[in-house]
Amino acid sequence: MRDTQTLLSSPLSLAAAALGLTFATPAAWANDAAERLTERLEPLESYQATFEQQILDGSGQRLQSARGEMWLSRPGMLRWEVEAPYTQVVVSDGNDVYLYDPDLEQVTVQPMDDRVTHTPALLLSGSINDLTASYDVVYEQESGEDVFTLIPNSADTLFEELSMAFDNDTLTELWMMDSTGQKTLIRFSDITQNGSIDRGLFNFEIPEGTDVIREEL
Template sequence: MRLIRMVLLGALTLGAGLVQAEDDSRAVQRLTTLLGQAQTLSGRFSQLTLDGSGTQLQEANGEMELKRPGLLRWHTDAPMEQLLVSNGEKVWLYDPDLEQVTIQALDQRLTHTPALLLSGDVSKIRENFTISYQEGGSVVDFILKPRARDTLFDTLRLSFRNGVINDMQLIDSIGQRTNILFLGVKQNVALDNARFTFVPPPGTDVIEER
């Protein structure tokens, strides 16, 4: 549960020869351009969480779909199956094993979280993060550090290859790392808005947080 909540609700090694841009304005412009050119994204993901010493804690795979602004569907496969859905106003986190769904309003705090950042309003990024970037060949790496203090991660790296999101890495205050690799990513394909709402199955325990 903590793994998916950290990614959905909350020292980096880079290749030699990369040139770092010091101008934050250039970093913001570059990132907003790359994020903004993908009005929809869909594909698979592979997620690995390591502790501060590099020991593997959890591994998971699944499918993701997003549509701007604020629509997200993030499904983690069994045996750790969970589903997160956002319609831009509400967020549903469904655990089929527990037969339980938690519903939250999509407030400003939740829009700062990594998965929802990918589908959010790109114009708000600079308000919420300090940003730098490094570029080498076809790869661009962005380092985002939250301006707020009450976040679940200290550093977020977003990596693009040939203009398409390739992977992300989160590091928290105790050095725990979560690496997410995106596979078979498709940009700007039609996605039905019905995919971004959730109706709890009969018998599901509904917890609505306010």
């Protein structure tokens, strides 16, 4: 498990020198790393967890923290509810993505284009073949956890690096860095993989009186 101090000392690189970590095995070649990641993600049909999220600026100062719950089901379905310190809901039904802010009484609707699906949570709900084709994958093992770092092949993504940590076959953490140097760490708990999820969670009904902003391709 990485702590916040580790994140502050590194731009989310998994280089041992930068993080000061001792790895049980050396980094694998890219094709082997992609195969290992596929082995972890391909059986994942659904995922439910609570989460804690921290956002840090380029100097390591904490900008924001939040907690909530998420549900994910392949292909392309996601519900992400931020419960504190504010309320926000993101829902994908596989065709459109709804971002609902109840305080503003506003919902933004976006089609599921490539850029939207490259956001971290939706990326997990997509095609594994697309994932490993769109990113270079590096694998390392730290204290029994399998850590995969994804580096985009193109510039049209929302992050420079995205790393996933697995305890055995269970996804426990995501952390990423964007082009501004901003870092985000998401830790999952109370995890259920491949459990039964009510499909109604992925249908979003726009509340009456809510302003709707539709973003087209």
